[in-house]
Amino acid sequence: MAPVVEKIQEIPNIQLGEGPHWDIATQSLYFVDIFGKAIHKYVPATGKHTKAVFDKPVSLIVPVKGQRNKFVISLEREVYVVTWDGESEKASSLSKLGEVDQGTQTRINDGKCDPKGRLWFGTMGAEPVYGQVEPNSGSFFSYSNSKITTHLTKVGISNGSIDQFDIKLETGEISNRQAIFTLNKHNIDGVPDGMTIDADGNLWVAIFNGYKVLKINPRKPETLIQTVDIPAKQTTSVAWGGPNLDILYVTSASFTVDGVKGLPADEFVL
Numbered sequence: 001m002a003p004v005v006e007k008i009q010e011i012p013n014i015q016l017g018e019g020p021h022w023d024i025a026t027q028s029l030y031f032v033d034i035f036g037k038a039i040h041k042y043v044p045a046t047g048k049h050t051k052a053v054f055d056k057p058v059s060l061i062v063p064v065k066g067q068r069n070k071f072v073i074s075l076e077r078e079v080y081v082v083t084w085d086g087e088s089e090k091a092s093s094l095s096k097l098g099e100v101d102q103g104t105q106t107r108i109n110d111g112k113c114d115p116k117g118r119l120w121f122g123t124m125g126a127e128p129v130y131g132q133v134e135p136n137s138g139s140f141f142s143y144s145n146s147k148i149t150t151h152l153t154k155v156g157i158s159n160g161s162i163d164q165f166d167i168k169l170e171t172g173e174i175s176n177r178q179a180i181f182t183l184n185k186h187n188i189d190g191v192p193d194g195m196t197i198d199a200d201g202n203l204w205v206a207i208f209n210g211y212k213v214l215k216i217n218p219r220k221p222e223t224l225i226q227t228v229d230i231p232a233k234q235t236t237s238v239a240w241g242g243p244n245l246d247i248l249y250v251t252s253a254s255f256t257v258d259g260v261k262g263l264p265a266d267e268f269v270l
Helices: none
Strands: 004-007 017-023 028-033 038-043 048-053 058-063 070-075 078-083 093-099 107-113 119-124 138-144 147-155 162-168 173-181 191-197 203-208 212-217 223-229 238-241 247-250 253-256
Touching: 017 058, 017 107, 017 191, 017 247, 028 058, 028 238, 038 058, 119 147, 173 212, 191 238, 203 238
Parallel strands: 017 238, 058 107
Antiparallel strands: 004 253, 017 028, 028 038, 038 048, 058 070, 070 078, 078 093, 107 119, 119 138, 138 147, 162 173, 191 203, 203 212, 212 223, 238 247, 247 253
């Protein structure tokens, strides 16, 4: 059966939605509007939508494990822990954890946590005109134990390529980089953007400027399992959610896929 694609009517137009994260504890979807400089919360059961606004572009939001109403976010090139009740228009506290790419015009673009609560995130180059990014100006980082580690430099956009690494989960060390899917080999327009993984180990990838989400098998390079058409040209990221983790939220839209479920999103360990 073909997936059902639905626009979330309760959420008004977002300038640049990114970083969706499903919080199991509150059964809520958190996401950001980078250009709108805001973090958002959406509760599907009630249709309630709220947001808090900041004075800089914000590009990721992840709940802090074991700490109610606390989230790790990014503001431009800085990483913070904020306290937000999910209702107020402003966060009640803001604590800086660190900063990357000091003295540059880059900004943090996207990020997620691994099962150890380590935050992984990347920066992208200056964007004087929307969609025209300064090439090879970004880097790829992780944050844990009060330390930022640089893993890659001279990155175009940190999620602009579908690559795979081996990782030592205890230390966060990555190695053996290899490409697992290349769009031009499949005559697919657009570029790969945010992604997530399902319970079967398959990747679901938003295709920016492509009107679609791809399901690929990372165990077999260049294997496309499914294409889901989305009525939005600039899809940016995806996250599994819902009570059964069987709804795939795509920035500003959602659809259900029969027989497929996601995994719980990992929280940040402070």
